[in-house]
Amino acid sequence: MASIPLMVNLDKKKIVIVGGGRVALKRIAVLNKSEAFITVISPHFQPEIKALEKAGFLTCLEKAFAPDDISDAFLVIIATDNPEVNESVRNAAPANCLLNDASSAESGSVQFPAAVKRGRLTIAVSTEGASPKFAKHLKKELSERYNEDYEAYMEFLFTARQLLKKADLSFEEKDMHLQIILSKSYLDPREQEKKLLQLRDLL
Numbered sequence: 001m002a003s004i005p006l007m008v009n010l011d012k013k014k015i016v017i018v019g020g021g022r023v024a025l026k027r028i029a030v031l032n033k034s035e036a037f038i039t040v041i042s043p044h045f046q047p048e049i050k051a052l053e054k055a056g057f058l059t060c061l062e063k064a065f066a067p068d069d070i071s072d073a074f075l076v077i078i079a080t081d082n083p084e085v086n087e088s089v090r091n092a093a094p095a096n097c098l099l100n101d102a103s104s105a106e107s108g109s110v111q112f113p114a115a116v117k118r119g120r121l122t123i124a125v126s127t128e129g130a131s132p133k134f135a136k137h138l139k140k141e142l143s144e145r146y147n148e149d150y151e152a153y154m155e156f157l158f159t160a161r162q163l164l165k166k167a168d169l170s171f172e173e174k175d176m177h178l179q180i181i182l183s184k185s186y187l188d189p190r191e192q193e194k195k196l197l198q199l200r201d202l203l
């Protein structure tokens with residue numbers, strides 16, 4: 001197996017999750033950050049999943065899996081506790097859909113990493129099934145190293161870069177500014193503000 005990292009925008013895409021247990025709930029927590037259309041198919045659901053349906057975030061179909069359930073899905077997630085059902089989902093998955101199998105990294109085409117989100121910054125750790133526990137451990141270390149301050153810092157970097165793109169500066173000058181703002185001192189919101197004022201003056 002040789003997986004590659006890729007960020008994916010799931011807005012308006014159809015996602016079908018087969019199984020309504022704990023793992024399904026974890027997947028929903030991540031997928032709900034997009035504006036995807038989520039359907040969960042399962043004879044039983046975690047109460048939190050039913051609550052999310054009530055709140056309008058997804059659709060629950062209270063039934064056992066059938067092959068037709070996934071015929072037009074962009075992403076199919078296998079999250080049942082029954083290996084035979086999992087096998088029938090794999091067999092029914094459309095050739096060109098993304099397939100995630102929570103019971104086996106190799107059986108799917110995509111896996112869920114352990115991820116830290118700080119606004120526009122995503123740090124994701126994958127071990128391709130070697131040790132999800134190590135992925136979780138490393139995520140914890142990284143989430144401490146890159147704390148909540150990085151969310152505002154990312155917005156600062158974004159705004160600064162947009163301003164620099166518009167400024168009438170040479171490639172070298174722009175590159176110098178882009179390098180300078182990587183300095184730790186710009187984690188301080190006051191330094192961010194000062195720098196943005198300076199960059200706005202360049203326009």
Ligand SMILES: C[C@@]1(CC(=O)O)c2cc3[nH]c(cc4nc(cc5[nH]c(cc(n2)[C@H]1CCC(=O)O)[C@@](C)(CC(=O)O)[C@@H]5CCC(=O)O)C(CC(=O)O)=C4CCC(=O)O)c(CCC(=O)O)c3CC(=O)O
Binds near residue numbers: 100104112131139
């Ligand atoms: C293939 C994959 C599924 C996919 O891609 O959908 C998968 C598969 C399996 N996980 C199992 C078990 C555990 N998984 C965790 C934790 C996480 N598992 C995650 C991802 C993935 N797990 C994908 C591979 C990603 C990679 O390798 O990098 C994380 C990163 C993300 C997330 O799930 O959200 C999340 C941590 C993140 C966080 O917490 O932030 C823990 C630890 C714990 O929960 O404390 C345990 C118990 C310890 C152990 O068993 O190691 C089992 C055995 C089940 C059984 O025995 O019944 C299987 C099946 C198999 O054996 O392959």
Ligand SMILES: NC(=O)C1=CN([C@@H]2O[C@H](COP(=O)(O)OP(=O)(O)OC[C@H]3O[C@@H](n4cnc5c(N)ncnc54)[C@H](O)[C@@H]3O)[C@@H](O)[C@H]2O)C=CC1
Binds near residue numbers: 019023024064065
């Ligand atoms: N982080 C991860 O990725 C982890 C993955 N796993 C894997 O995920 C699987 C599921 O784990 P949990 O969610 O904890 O189990 P769970 O027991 O909480 O949920 C299983 C769900 O599958 C549903 N189900 C059973 N038969 C079905 C059918 N015919 N059609 C549709 N749905 C059906 C059940 O109603 C239940 O909602 C495990 O068996 C394991 O292989 C387990 C732990 C962690």
